[in-house]
Amino acid sequence: MVQKTVLPNGVRIITENLPHLVSVSMGIWVDNGSRDETPGLNGISHFIEHMIFKGTRNRSARQIAKELDAIGGLSNAFTSKEQTCFHAKVLGHHLPQVAEILLDIFLQSVFEPEEVERERMVVLQEISMVEDTPDEFSHVLYGETVYEENPLGRNILGTPETVRTFTQENLKRYLQQAYGPEKVVVAAAGQIDHEGFVKLLAPELSKLPPGGKSPDRQKPLLTSKFRVVSRDLEQVHLVMGTWAPAAADAQRYAATLLNVLIGGNMSSRLFQEVREKRGLAYAIYSYLSSFQDTGIWGIYTAVAKETLSETLEVIGRELLKIKKGEVTPGELARAKEFVKGGIWLGAENNDNRMTRLAKNEYTFGRHLTFEEIMEGLDAATLEDLVKLAEETIRGDLFS
The missing domain is CATH 3.30.830.10 (Metalloenzyme, LuxS/M16 peptidase-like)
Incomplete structure (x- = not known):
């Protein structure tokens, strides 16, 4: 309780x-x-x-x-x-x-x-x-x-x-x-x-005195940017990404599932296409970082300089497939079970439960039950994922 x-x-x-x-x-x-x-x-x-x-x-x-x-x-x-x-x-x-x-x-x-x-x-x-x-x-x-x-x-x-x-x-x-x-x-x-x-x-x-007023958090304006930093390394380390929903946004369930589909586990599109089928990278994954007023959905990989172009082509092709709606009901169902499994298995650790109490308070101002989260995941549709992909996988937002 x-x-x-x-x-x-x-x-x-x-x-x-x-x-x-x-x-x-x-x-x-x-x-x-x-x-x-x-x-x-x-x-x-x-x-x-x-x-x-x-x-x-x-x-x-x-x-x-x-x-x-x-x-x-x-x-x-x-x-x-x-x-x-x-x-x-x-x-x-x-x-x-x-x-x-x-x-x-x-x-x-x-x-x-x-x-x-x-x-x-x-x-x-x-x-x-x-x-x-x-x-x-x-x-x-x-x-x-x-x-x-x-x-x-x-x-x-x-x-x-x-x-x-x-x-x-x-x-x-x-x-x-x-x-x-x-x-x-x-x-x-x-x-x-x-x-x-x-x-x-x-x-x-109770003795803790009032604090001063902190600066208001400013929501960033995201536009497409490109940066290269030269280092004497064996590989090119690449991070690319785009806007994602904020932590309490109604689209957070679709964002979580979209991330799993694209690069969130071993059966994801990018892991299979980049690593398993072509052997272009040892590490490739996507991730979701959500904040109070915004978020980032990113992709990381490290590849040989000679195969960077090919890797980018594969990533771009898979992103476009998602954006065009080439996602099956089976993929969505597997993604939902993957996320649910992670949540329930994590719930067996009381460090995670403690963190969840605080995060829910800061993000929502109340406690979210596990059942409520499961309902939100179950309610997400293929249309929700494609709509979010259309909003985020855009040239004017990708960096």
């Missing part, structure tokens, strides 16, 4: 009791990511994510690590374009301890200057690592290209130039301004009692 409590200052606490599990997954989420940063502070949300485990008024970084290890806890954090999350998973009877630790690092982090300097070097190496990994870096370059000056196009990690400017002072100032209570969702799934969980969190989270 999913339950939700809103504290007087706007913090939302959402739980899903799964009594058959012995563990609980808990996450403190903030509706703030790299798209909410100004150009000069690009990467600061990710930097805070790193720093949050580096010491509080009550614990050193070593103490945080030791206390989490002592209860068998698995902890981590991540930053995306739109959210930041600090999360942990423990056995159910250790929930009070892990909740207290996560609250401490979330509310009482000190960002000691020495720790800031050490972590700066770590993040600079992380940026370099991505730049030295073509299959990752090509996606960074694609985002910069397709979104241009819109914040969605900025690297979540920031740039070496911006990362070198982060200090204890501007980290604390940004935290106070961007992490207001109205943006915070605490989600937990597993062996948990909702009322007891609220009592654990409310005394500290």
Whole structure:
């Protein structure tokens, strides 16, 4: 059962009791990511994510690590374009301890200057690592290209130039301004009692002061763009894509199924035509990235320079077939079962359930049941997929 409590200052606490599990997954989420940063502070949300485990008024970084290890806890954090999350998973009877630790690092982090300097070097190496990994870096370059000056196009990690400017002072100032209570969702799934969980969190989270006003998110205007970056590599790493529906758009079910058909699994059009039939690539897939107000549907592959033209011809031919409506009822039925299977199998993991609670709250403002999602998938028709393909597979939108 999913339950939700809103504290007087706007913090939302959402739980899903799964009594058959012995563990609980808990996450403190903030509706703030790299798209909410100004150009000069690009990467600061990710930097805070790193720093949050580096010491509080009550614990050193070593103490945080030791206390989490002592209860068998698995902890981590991540930053995306739109959210930041600090999360942990423990056995159910250790929930009070892990909740207290996560609250401490979330509310009482000190960002000691020495720790800031050490972590700066770590993040600079992380940026370099991505730049030295073509299959990752090509996606960074694609985002910069397709979104241009819109914040969605900025690297979540920031740039070496911006990362070198982060200090204890501007980290604390940004935290106070961007992490207001109205943006915070605490989600937990597993062996948990909702009322007891609220009592654990409310005394500290109720003290969270109002944050400042963040810049309004600007919806990007997508047009066709082309970019080539020369590197001394064995392969050409290619990312191409177009507009896709936003996370809450009514077309999201059609978009998910269309993605599966084209390049979302091993029986998809692109995997079969490019890899299995012609051996042109080891890696080829399509993906869907959905945001609050827009989305990207993309294709990635890596091929030899000599076969790039042939690969592009095959991809283009398969996209045109979809756009012309050359999709069978059998293909659609298989895609639906593939998506449903992924959802239900993922539902057996309470980390996924915890994430789903928070994402539903931010995207829809309510809990979506699995049955509702299944109904949405079942309702999608071949006509819906072809209509979406006609709207998105266009020369003036593809980059």
